[in-house]
Amino acid sequence: MKVFKFGGASLESVERIRQVAQIVQAFPDEKLLIVISAMAKTTNELEKVAENFFLRKREIAAQLLYNVEQSHLNVAEVLLGNRQHPVFIQLQQFFTEAEWTLGEKPMRQYDYYYDQLVGLGELLSTAIVSAYFNSIGLANTWLDVRDVFRTDDNFRDANIDWAYTQRQVTEKVAPLFDTLNIVITQGFIGSTDQNESVTLGREGSDYSAAVFANMLDAENQTIWKDVEGLKNADPKLFPNTVNIPEISYGEVIEMAYYGAQVIHPKTIKPLQNKQIPLLVKCFLDKNLPGTVIKETADVKRLPPIIVLKKNQVLLNITSKDYSFITEDKISDIYEIFHGLKVKINLMQNGAINFSCCIDNNPEKIELLIKTLHQQFKIVYNEGLELLTVRYYQTGLLEELSNGHTVLLEQRSPATIQRLWKK
Ligand code: ASP
Ligand code: MG
Numbered sequence: 001m002k003v004f005k006f007g008g009a010s011l012e013s014v015e016r017i018r019q020v021a022q023i024v025q026a027f028p029d030e031k032l033l034i035v036i037s038a039m040a041k042t043t044n045e046l047e048k049v050a051e052n053f054f055l056r057k058r059e060i061a062a063q064l065l066y067n068v069e070q071s072h073l074n075v076a077e078v079l080l081g082n083r084q085h086p087v088f089i090q091l092q093q094f095f096t097e098a099e100w101t102l103g104e105k106p107m108r109q110y111d112y113y114y115d116q117l118v119g120l121g122e123l124l125s126t127a128i129v130s131a132y133f134n135s136i137g138l139a140n141t142w143l144d145v146r147d148v149f150r151t152d153d154n155f156r157d158a159n160i161d162w163a164y165t166q167r168q169v170t171e172k173v174a175p176l177f178d179t180l181n182i183v184i185t186q187g188f189i190g191s192t193d194q195n196e197s198v199t200l201g202r203e204g205s206d207y208s209a210a211v212f213a214n215m216l217d218a219e220n221q222t223i224w225k226d227v228e229g230l231k232n233a234d235p236k237l238f239p240n241t242v243n244i245p246e247i248s249y250g251e252v253i254e255m256a257y258y259g260a261q262v263i264h265p266k267t268i269k270p271l272q273n274k275q276i277p278l279l280v281k282c283f284l285d286k287n288l289p290g291t292v293i294k295e296t297a298d299v300k301r302l303p304p305i306i307v308l309k310k311n312q313v314l315l316n317i318t319s320k321d322y323s324f325i326t327e328d329k330i331s332d333i334y335e336i337f338h339g340l341k342v343k344i345n346l347m348q349n350g351a352i353n354f355s356c357c358i359d360n361n362p363e364k365i366e367l368l369i370k371t372l373h374q375q376f377k378i379v380y381n382e383g384l385e386l387l388t389v390r391y392y393q394t395g396l397l398e399e400l401s402n403g404h405t406v407l408l409e410q411r412s413p414a415t416i417q418r419l420w421k422k
Contacts, residue, residue, distance in 0.1 A: 001031040001177065003221040005187060005209035010224055010283045011039040011125055014078045017132065023224065023286055024138055024182070031177045033212050034140075035187045036129055037205035038121025039075070042068060043188075046118045053102055053117065054110050061102055069095050072124045079132040087131035094123045111155035112196070115189075119197045122186035122205075130184040140182035145208065148173060149190030151198045157341075158190055158198035160211060165190075169215040185212075206264040210278075214270035221276060223263065224283040229291035230262055233306035244305075245289055248297040249278075251305070251390070258388040258417075259309035259345070268293075305390040306400070309345060311360045312384040314407055314419060315368070318353040318377045325354050336371050340364050345386055346417055348408060355408060357386055357419050381407065387418045 010020050024032065038046075045068050052061035072091065077083055101116045123144075130142035148168040151158035176183050187205020190198050200207055206223055213221040230252070231241040249272040256265035263280070271278050272295070281290035317333060319325055325333075333354055337344060342364050347356040358365075360382055369378050384407065389397060391414060404420035411417070 001033065001216055001218050002027070003033045003035065003209050003213040003216070003218045005035045005037075005205055005221065005223045006283070007037050007205060007223070007225065008040050008042070009226040011036065011129070013040075014075055016283075017075070017079060017129060019283060020129070020224070021133060021136060021138060023283055024133070026286065030181065032182050033173070033209075033216060033218070034182060034184045035205055035209040035212060036122065036126045036184060037187045039072070039125045042072075042121035042125070043118060043202070046121055047114070049098075049102075050110075050114045050117045054106050054113055056106070058102060062099070065095070065098055065102065068120070068124075072128065076128045076131070079128065080135055085131055085135075087127055090127050091124060094120055094127070109155070112153075115155045115158075115197050115199045119186070119189035119199055122188050126184050126186050133182065133184065138182060139180055140184050141176055141180055143173065143176070143183050143185040145186045145189060146191035146195075146197060148185075149208070149211070151190040151192060151200070153192045153194070153196065153198070156199055157201045158192075160190065160200075165211070166215050169212065173212075174216060201264070201266070203261075203264045204266070207266040207270075210267045210270040213276050214274050217274065218276055220279055221271060222279040222281055224281055226282065226284060228282050228288050229280045230293075232303040234261070234308070237308055238306060242303050243289075244291050244302065246292050246294070246297040247302065248299075249293060249295060251297070251299070251302070252278075252293050254390065254415075255305060255307060258307040258390075259386070260305075260307040299391075302391055304392055304396055307388040309359075309386040309388075312345065312357050312382075312386045312419060313360045313365060314355060314357050314381040314384055315365075316353060316355050316379040316381075317372060318379075320375065320377050322352055325349055325352055330354065332375075333372070336368065340367055340371075342368060346408060346410060346419060348410065357384070357408065381421070384419055384421055387420065388415065389417075390415050392416045 006020050011017055045064060049061045049064045098117055098120050106113055126142060130140055133140050150161040150164040187208035188199055190200060192198060209221055228243050230244045230247060232244060233241045235241045249268050253268045256263060275295055278293040279290055282288045342358055344356045344358060372378055387400060401418060404422055406418050406420045408419040
């Protein structure tokens with residue numbers, strides 16, 4: 001059994017969906033659990049539907065939903081040849097459910113409505129791909145992952161109930177392979193015990209696939225992307241990037257932690273725990289070697305790994321009355337950050353101050369400042385970038401830093417981080 005994950009870029013157009021089918025056809029004797037995310041930028045469009053609904057701009061929300069509906073119906077029609085196929089009834093049901101949500105008065109928190117609306121993208125894409133695959137002889141069954149992935153009600157970042165979900169996978173998903181080779185299901189979504197839809201965090205389909213791989217004891221998991229494999233830096237930001245043929249779980253988790261947008265950070269743990277290799281491969285050319293992520297990989301063969309996080313803010317928190325910022329105060333500060341779900345990307349402390357770098361989220365920063373300013377003086381600096389280089393070499397570092405004013409720096413033998421202003 002293998003787990004495949006196809007993301008939005010691989011479903012961007014009819015041609016790409018056909019390419020996905022060709023990849024799957026290249027594994028004729030394999031049992032495949034295929035996790036699919038929403039097509040192209042659908043999730044972003046649905047986020048706008050949710051925002052407008054919550055702001056009670058119902059007509060705009062309905063119009064945006066209609067656009068999503070039409071584009072999906074068109075893709076399905078081209079792939080299936082007409083609109084008579086039963087999948088159109090299924091698609092209509094999904095739209096009707098979303099329209100019902102739009103008809104409600106928003107009485108609950110935003111994140112709840114977000115999850116009821118935004119997960120639609122995955123339901124649509126999987127239904128279309130499943131119907132198309134069946135129509136070209138790739139016999140498969142469509143699975144509603146919300147019947148399998150049970151979570152808590154931490155909307156937009158729901159946590160999987162591992163024991164319950166494992167039971168569902170063993171009892172409901174594994175037996176599907178007795179009669180079929182392919183099961184197609186959604187990434188990114190799940191459901192609470194009240195049957196409310198949830199999402200697992202943006203880009204969460206990689207993680208969904210890893211949960212399945214773990215629970216089905218898969219031989220490996222492949223993430224099919226539009227790039228060659230994992231690179232040592234984002235090619236959109238840096239010239240001369242190189243492909244990494246082999247890398248350890250630990251290294252990838254660090255890269256993701258520092259902000260590399262390669263793989264969802266939660267993906268590694270379920271795979272590492274069962275020693276399931278993760279392959280990153282290019283769906284445009286499946287013969288390219290790609291990257292293998294596994295327990296041990298030769299660190300000496302790794303190039304310097306560069307991650308740049310943009311739109312950062314430096315917060316300087318200083319005690320007003322000159323009292324020391326020691327463990328007790330730091331724990332208060334962390335409590336506040338934790339309460340507001342603000343992640344600290346880099347921190348440093350001195351006698352009476354604490355500096356940290358966080359993503360620029362104006363609403364959260366305003367709340368942070370409001371809460372902190374009773375005890376502390378706050379100065380903040382925005383428009384910054386956080387550079388992280390693993391296995392750095394001095395020449396490269398100076399080249400990268402050229403023309404920037406460094407505001408904070410931290411280094412260990414393996415890693416350097418510089419927060420700078422352009
Ligand atoms: N469609 C979701 C997103 O764009 C999940 C994913 O792509 O993994 O965030
Ligand atoms: Mg996506």
